[in-house]
Every structure is written in structure tokens, then in C-alpha cells.
Amino acid sequence: MTTARTAKVMAAVKAIKDFHALGRSVPKKQAQKEAYAQGTVDAEAQKHGVNPDTVRKARQFADPVGGYTPAEVNDLCRLITAEQPHQDDERSVFGRTHLIRLLSVKKQYRAGLQEAAVRGGWSTGELEAQIAARYGSRRDGGRRRRLPADALGLLTQVERLCEGWRRWVALVSANPEQQVGKTKGPSMNDLPPRVRRLVGEAGAALAKLHEAATEELKARRPGRAVRHQFRKALE
Structure with missing residues (x-):
């Protein structure tokens, strides 16, 4: 204590x-x-x-x-x-x-x-x-997601959602020795083969979506800062 x-x-x-x-x-x-x-x-x-x-x-x-x-x-x-x-x-x-x-x-x-x-x-x-x-996942709990006011805001929302997914995949795909946190958790290898395969396919599709959203945001806002790891990879 x-x-x-x-x-x-x-x-x-x-x-x-x-x-x-x-x-x-x-x-x-x-x-x-x-x-x-x-x-x-x-x-x-x-x-x-x-x-x-x-x-x-x-x-x-x-x-x-x-x-x-x-x-x-x-x-x-x-x-x-x-x-x-x-x-x-x-x-x-x-x-x-x-x-x-x-x-x-x-x-x-x-x-x-x-x-x-x-x-x-x-x-x-x-x-x-x-x-x-x-x-199971909550069906009616939590705060309702708000839609942004314009297309630029919607693109930003798409980018953030993609990045959240890719960060999660990176976390569960890391070797146990590389995991950072209070305890070492499960990894991608603990998932059933079919689920693991579909996660990989979803990740590949979301990487393309992420790239498209980020490129469009860069075109619309040329001076926009790119701060996070996956956005940097797209530059």
C-alpha cells in the first residue's frame, strides 16, 4: 500500500x-x-x-x-x-x-x-x-454519434475511424515482448483463423480508405498538419 x-x-x-x-x-x-x-x-x-x-x-x-x-x-x-x-x-x-x-x-x-x-x-x-x-456490444447505450456539419468534417471522421481501427490492429499484432501496458494481453494469433483472416482483409480495405480520405483532406487543406503514425506513413 x-x-x-x-x-x-x-x-x-x-x-x-x-x-x-x-x-x-x-x-x-x-x-x-x-x-x-x-x-x-x-x-x-x-x-x-x-x-x-x-x-x-x-x-x-x-x-x-x-x-x-x-x-x-x-x-x-x-x-x-x-x-x-x-x-x-x-x-x-x-x-x-x-x-x-x-x-x-x-x-x-x-x-x-x-x-x-x-x-x-x-x-x-x-x-x-x-x-x-x-x-455483446451495446445496442442502445452511449452517446449517439454526431454527424459533422460538412463534407470536410465527414472526411475527417472517416480518417479518425480508420486510424482507430489500424491502431487496434497494430496493437494486437505486436509481439508479446513489444506490448506496452499494465499486462500483456491477447494477440491476433489468439483469434480463430477465419476471424483473423477477415480482420486482415478488413484492415487492408480500411488502409486504402484511410489513404483516400487523407489524400483528399490534404488536397482540400494543403497546410493541414499530419501528426499520427498512420497518417505519416501516407505522406
């Missing part, structure tokens, strides 16, 4: 309690009154100095039916306080972002995942992977 680790755990516990208190202070969402609900969220966000999305998530967290009751929050905070100060400093501290991810899981299935995440010091990425493995 280190003093820094303990302080980090205590700060996370306080943030969780504050987040729940914020959610309890927000008027409940009223069905079929979206305009009113939006006005309420915006007003509460301004009042507390946070963004509207934070208010929505806090309200969801504090919903005693689908979220957490005060007693459940106290149980969670006791578990974090008991388990996480003693963990290795490299392990993640369970915090507000973990909770937001867990809200995508039905309440009756949440306790086991929550306990495993706290006891294992899972990162949010590890938690998301476990949720996806057990229950």
Missing part, C-alpha cells in the same frame, strides 16, 4: 458519492416531455458547472430501479475502500467511468462484474471487454 494509492482510492470514492448526489438532485425524467427534460438537464448542468451529458449519466446512476440506491453506493464504496488501497499501483482504481460503463448492464447481472472489476483492478477497457464478451 502506498500513500498515493490510498489517496487516489479515497478521491475515487468521494467522486462516486458526489456523482450519485448530483443524480439525486436532478428531477426525474418525464416520459413524452423531451423538450422539458432537455431544459431541465441544461439548467441543472449550468447550476452545477458540468456538461449536460454528465447530468444525464448522474441521473441514470441515481435511479434506484435501473441504477444504484444509496445503500448500493455505500456497499460499492466499502468494497473499493477495502480492496483497492492494497493493490499494485499499476492497477486501475474503480471510478465514475467504470460505473458509467456498468450502467449498460442490466442491474440483475451487474454485481458480479462490479466485484470482479474492483477486486481485479480492471481498467475501463478491461471492463468494456468483459461486458462485450458476456452480453
